[in-house]
Amino acid sequence: MKNFLTGFCTKLIPALVAGMLLSACGDDKPLSSKVDFDRKAMLTNWIDNIIIPSFDQFATDANSLQTSVKDYLKKGDQGSLQNLQNELITTYTAFQQIKAFEAGPAEDVSLRASLNTYPTDPGKINQNILNGNTNISSASNLTARGFPAMDYLLFSPNVDLNDPKTRAYLQLLANDIAALANSVSTNWKNERASFIAASGTDLGSSLGQMVNAINKDYEVVKNAKIGFPAGKKTLGKTYPEACEAYYGGYSISLAIANIKAIQNFYQGVSFDQSRKGLSLEDYIIALGTTTDNGDLDIVIDSQFDEAIKLLQNITTPLSDAVNNDADAVSDAYLAIQQNVRYLKVDMPSAMGVLITYQDNDGD
Amino acid sequence: MAIKNIDQVLLATPYSRLQISLAPLAVFRIIFGLLMLFATLRFWLKGWIHDLYIAPQFHFKYYGFEWVQALPGNWMYVIFTIMALAAIGIALGFYYRISATLFFLTFTYVELLDVANYLNHYYFVSLVSLVMIFLPAHRLSSLDVRHDRAPLTKEGNWWYVNIIRLQLAIVYFYAGVAKLNNDWLFEALPLKMWLPAQAGLPIIGPLLDYEWVAYAFSWFGAFYDLTVPFFLWNKKTRPYAFIAVIAFHVLTWSLFPIGVFPWVMIFSTLIFFSDDFHKKILHLLKPVFKNHQISASPIKLPTLLKGAFIAFICFQLIWPWRFLAYPGHLFWTEQGYRLSWRVMLMEKAGYAIYHITDPTTGNTGEIHPGDYLTPNQEKQLATQPDLILQFAHFLEKEYQKKGIEDPIITAEVYVTLNGQGSRLFIDPNTDLTKVNDSFAPKNWILPYESRD
Known part of the structure; x- marks a missing residue:
C-alpha cells in the first residue's frame, strides 16, 4: 500500500502539474484573465434607472385613470368617455412596462395576476355589479378585476354605462388599480x-429574481x-375572445x-430612454458566450427585434x-418562441443563475 | 483460560487479522443515524415532502421500477415519520436490525418515486443503509446491548467495518475518475462558469473571478477525489487527508446548493480513523449506553454474507462503466450517467416543448411540460432523454383520454452543455409514442457536435 501510494504521488502530481501548465500555455487566453463585470452596478442601474421610474410612471398613469373615471362619471359626455378610454390604454400600456418585473414588492401582491x-x-362582473360587491380582492374575483374588466366595461357594446351600479363598479376597478400601483x-x-x-446569483439574489421574472413574463407573452x-x-x-x-x-x-420593455431591460436602457447602463447584455459580453448562430448577446437582441417586427x-x-391572418400570427409566435431558448437556457446557464422557481438540493 | 490462550495464539496468525474492533462501526452507526435524522427533518421542514411527493400530478419512474407509486394524500408524511424514527433507532441501536431495515425501505421507496429528484448522495444513502442492515453495528454502545437484546461484542470480521470504508472509497475514487475528461481538466468547465457567480462570497469571493482559480479547483478536485481514500486509509497521511476532507466539503458546501451531502461525507470519513479514536468516542457515550456485560467472542462473517458483500462491491466497481457500451458523448446523451458518482460534473440546461398531431384531422398543437410538471421536474426533463420519452408516453395517454386515439407526439428540445450554445437535443421528427425505453442506445438523440 505504501509503495503504491508513494508511486501514485510521485508520478501523478508531476503529471497533473505538467498537464495544467500545458493546458494553460495551449489556451489563447492567459490564466490571469478574469470575468470583469460589476453586478452591483448593474443592479443599481436596474433599480434606479428602470424599475423605480417605470413603476413611478405606472402609478402616475393609474392615478390619472382614476381621475378620468371620476371626471367621466361627473360629465357623462362622449368627450370624457373618449378621454377615459385613452387613459385606460395609456395605463394598460404603462403596465406592460412593469409587468415583467414581477419580483420583490410586485411579486408580494401577485401584481400581474391581480x-x-x-x-x-x-358574467362574474355583472354579478358583482348586481350585488353591489365592493371587495374584489379575493382570488375568485381575478377574472372580474383589473385592466381586462375595465376594457370590458369601457369597450363592450353590451355594457350600459348609465346604470349607477355599473358606474360604481367602474370607479371601484380604477381605485383598485391605482391603490395597487x-x-x-x-x-x-x-x-x-x-x-x-x-448581488449574488442564487435564487434569492436580485439577478436570480429578475432573470427568472423576465423569463416567466416572456413566456406569458408567448403563451397567453x-x-x-x-x-x-x-x-x-x-380562442379570439x-x-x-x-x-x-x-x-x-x-x-x-x-x-420592448423586456428588450430595454435586457439592454439596460433607462426608462426615459436617455441613457444605457450596465445590463444583462453587457454581462453576456463580459462572459463571452456564443451560440451556433453567433454571439449570444447579439442573437438575443436581434431576436427581440424580429419578434417586434413580425x-x-x-x-x-x-x-x-387569429382566424383571418393566421400565418402572420404564427410567424410572430415562432419569432417570440425562438428567443425563449436563448433567454431561458443559454443566458442563465452562462451566468450561473438557476432557472427554477423551486427550492431544492443539487449534487 | 485455555481458550484465551488459543485466542492469543490466533491473534498472531494472519487469519486472526481478520478480526477487528467494531468500535469504528458503532460510531459510524451513531453518526449515520443522527445525520439521517437531521436530513429527514430538514427535508420535512423545508416543505419538500409536499412539494416533491404530494403536489406533483406526475412522477418520473426509474426504468424497471414503474410499479413504485406515491401514497395518496398525507400518507407520505407517515413514511417520513417512520424514516425519522428509524434513523433514531439506528443512532441509538434500538431494535437496530428492524430500524435499519425500515430506514432502508422507507428511504429507498421515497427515492424510487421520482427520477427527477435523483441525487448521487441519495443513492449513497440507499446503498449504505442497505449494507447497514447486515452489519453488527449494534453490538456495542447500543440500547440493544444495554437492554440485553444483543450480546456485547467488541470485535468482528474485517468486512464488517471495511465494507463501509470501501463504499466511501468507491464514491470518492469514481467521482475522481469521472473528472478525468477534457472539459474538466483542460477547459476548467463547468467550474469556470460556476465560480465567478459566487464572487460575492466573503474572503475567497474576489478570487473566484479569475480563470486560474477555476483550473486550480478543477485539478485539486480531481486529485482529491482520486487520492483521498488512499490517504485516509494510510495511518501516516490520515490527519492531513482529513483536513483536506473538511476543507474540500466546506468549500463545496459554501459554493453550491448541495444540501447535507458535505456533512455526510465529512462525518462518514471518520470511520477511517483508528480503533483507539473510536473507543474514546464510545467511552464518552458510556452514560447513554452503559455496557456492563463481558464481550462475547468476535462475530464471524457467514460465507453467504461475505459473498454478498463481495458481489455488492464488484457491482459498484463495474456498473459505472456501462456508459462505455453506448455511442456518443456521455454528458450529452446521459446513457449510463446516473448511479455512477458523477457529481457536479457539468453545466447542462434545457428547454422543452412537445408538438402533438392528431393524424385523423391533421391538426397540430403545442404542449408545455410546465402545465403538468413542477419546476424541478420540468428542469430535469429538459436535459434527460429518458425523461423526455417517459413524459411523451404520459401525454399520449392524456390525449387518448381527450379522444385522440393515436396522437403523434414529438419533442422540440434545446440543450446547452458546459456553456456551448444551445442546440437541438433530440430528433424533432421522431414520434416518441412509437419508441419504448430500454437499455439499448437511444438513436433518436441527436449527435453532439462540439464547438471547436
Missing part, C-alpha cells in the same frame, strides 16, 4: 438598498397573449410594448387575425 387575468368574465411603487423605493445588496388565442395549445382551435384587451382590440400594441405585421386586431 391586474391582468384574462379573458375577463362578464401606488403601494407597489412605494415599496420598490423602500427596497432599493436590499435589491442592490443581494399570442399562443392560446391562436390555438397553439388547443390543436388549432382558436381570450385575447388581451379583447373588447378594445389593441392587443398587438400591448404585446409590442411588453416585449408583431407589427399583424395589422388587424389579434382577435380577427
Whole structure:
C-alpha cells in the first residue's frame, strides 16, 4: 500500500502539474484573465434607472385613470368617455412596462395576476355589479378585476354605462388599480438598498429574481397573449375572445410594448430612454458566450427585434387575425418562441443563475 | 483460560487479522443515524415532502421500477415519520436490525418515486443503509446491548467495518475518475462558469473571478477525489487527508446548493480513523449506553454474507462503466450517467416543448411540460432523454383520454452543455409514442457536435 501510494504521488502530481501548465500555455487566453463585470452596478442601474421610474410612471398613469373615471362619471359626455378610454390604454400600456418585473414588492401582491387575468368574465362582473360587491380582492374575483374588466366595461357594446351600479363598479376597478400601483411603487423605493445588496446569483439574489421574472413574463407573452388565442395549445382551435384587451382590440400594441420593455431591460436602457447602463447584455459580453448562430448577446437582441417586427405585421386586431391572418400570427409566435431558448437556457446557464422557481438540493 | 490462550495464539496468525474492533462501526452507526435524522427533518421542514411527493400530478419512474407509486394524500408524511424514527433507532441501536431495515425501505421507496429528484448522495444513502442492515453495528454502545437484546461484542470480521470504508472509497475514487475528461481538466468547465457567480462570497469571493482559480479547483478536485481514500486509509497521511476532507466539503458546501451531502461525507470519513479514536468516542457515550456485560467472542462473517458483500462491491466497481457500451458523448446523451458518482460534473440546461398531431384531422398543437410538471421536474426533463420519452408516453395517454386515439407526439428540445450554445437535443421528427425505453442506445438523440 505504501509503495503504491508513494508511486501514485510521485508520478501523478508531476503529471497533473505538467498537464495544467500545458493546458494553460495551449489556451489563447492567459490564466490571469478574469470575468470583469460589476453586478452591483448593474443592479443599481436596474433599480434606479428602470424599475423605480417605470413603476413611478405606472402609478402616475393609474392615478390619472382614476381621475378620468371620476371626471367621466361627473360629465357623462362622449368627450370624457373618449378621454377615459385613452387613459385606460395609456395605463394598460404603462403596465406592460412593469409587468415583467414581477419580483420583490410586485411579486408580494401577485401584481400581474391581480391586474391582468384574462379573458375577463362578464358574467362574474355583472354579478358583482348586481350585488353591489365592493371587495374584489379575493382570488375568485381575478377574472372580474383589473385592466381586462375595465376594457370590458369601457369597450363592450353590451355594457350600459348609465346604470349607477355599473358606474360604481367602474370607479371601484380604477381605485383598485391605482391603490395597487401606488403601494407597489412605494415599496420598490423602500427596497432599493436590499435589491442592490443581494448581488449574488442564487435564487434569492436580485439577478436570480429578475432573470427568472423576465423569463416567466416572456413566456406569458408567448403563451397567453399570442399562443392560446391562436390555438397553439388547443390543436388549432382558436380562442379570439381570450385575447388581451379583447373588447378594445389593441392587443398587438400591448404585446409590442411588453416585449420592448423586456428588450430595454435586457439592454439596460433607462426608462426615459436617455441613457444605457450596465445590463444583462453587457454581462453576456463580459462572459463571452456564443451560440451556433453567433454571439449570444447579439442573437438575443436581434431576436427581440424580429419578434417586434413580425408583431407589427399583424395589422388587424389579434382577435380577427387569429382566424383571418393566421400565418402572420404564427410567424410572430415562432419569432417570440425562438428567443425563449436563448433567454431561458443559454443566458442563465452562462451566468450561473438557476432557472427554477423551486427550492431544492443539487449534487 | 485455555481458550484465551488459543485466542492469543490466533491473534498472531494472519487469519486472526481478520478480526477487528467494531468500535469504528458503532460510531459510524451513531453518526449515520443522527445525520439521517437531521436530513429527514430538514427535508420535512423545508416543505419538500409536499412539494416533491404530494403536489406533483406526475412522477418520473426509474426504468424497471414503474410499479413504485406515491401514497395518496398525507400518507407520505407517515413514511417520513417512520424514516425519522428509524434513523433514531439506528443512532441509538434500538431494535437496530428492524430500524435499519425500515430506514432502508422507507428511504429507498421515497427515492424510487421520482427520477427527477435523483441525487448521487441519495443513492449513497440507499446503498449504505442497505449494507447497514447486515452489519453488527449494534453490538456495542447500543440500547440493544444495554437492554440485553444483543450480546456485547467488541470485535468482528474485517468486512464488517471495511465494507463501509470501501463504499466511501468507491464514491470518492469514481467521482475522481469521472473528472478525468477534457472539459474538466483542460477547459476548467463547468467550474469556470460556476465560480465567478459566487464572487460575492466573503474572503475567497474576489478570487473566484479569475480563470486560474477555476483550473486550480478543477485539478485539486480531481486529485482529491482520486487520492483521498488512499490517504485516509494510510495511518501516516490520515490527519492531513482529513483536513483536506473538511476543507474540500466546506468549500463545496459554501459554493453550491448541495444540501447535507458535505456533512455526510465529512462525518462518514471518520470511520477511517483508528480503533483507539473510536473507543474514546464510545467511552464518552458510556452514560447513554452503559455496557456492563463481558464481550462475547468476535462475530464471524457467514460465507453467504461475505459473498454478498463481495458481489455488492464488484457491482459498484463495474456498473459505472456501462456508459462505455453506448455511442456518443456521455454528458450529452446521459446513457449510463446516473448511479455512477458523477457529481457536479457539468453545466447542462434545457428547454422543452412537445408538438402533438392528431393524424385523423391533421391538426397540430403545442404542449408545455410546465402545465403538468413542477419546476424541478420540468428542469430535469429538459436535459434527460429518458425523461423526455417517459413524459411523451404520459401525454399520449392524456390525449387518448381527450379522444385522440393515436396522437403523434414529438419533442422540440434545446440543450446547452458546459456553456456551448444551445442546440437541438433530440430528433424533432421522431414520434416518441412509437419508441419504448430500454437499455439499448437511444438513436433518436441527436449527435453532439462540439464547438471547436
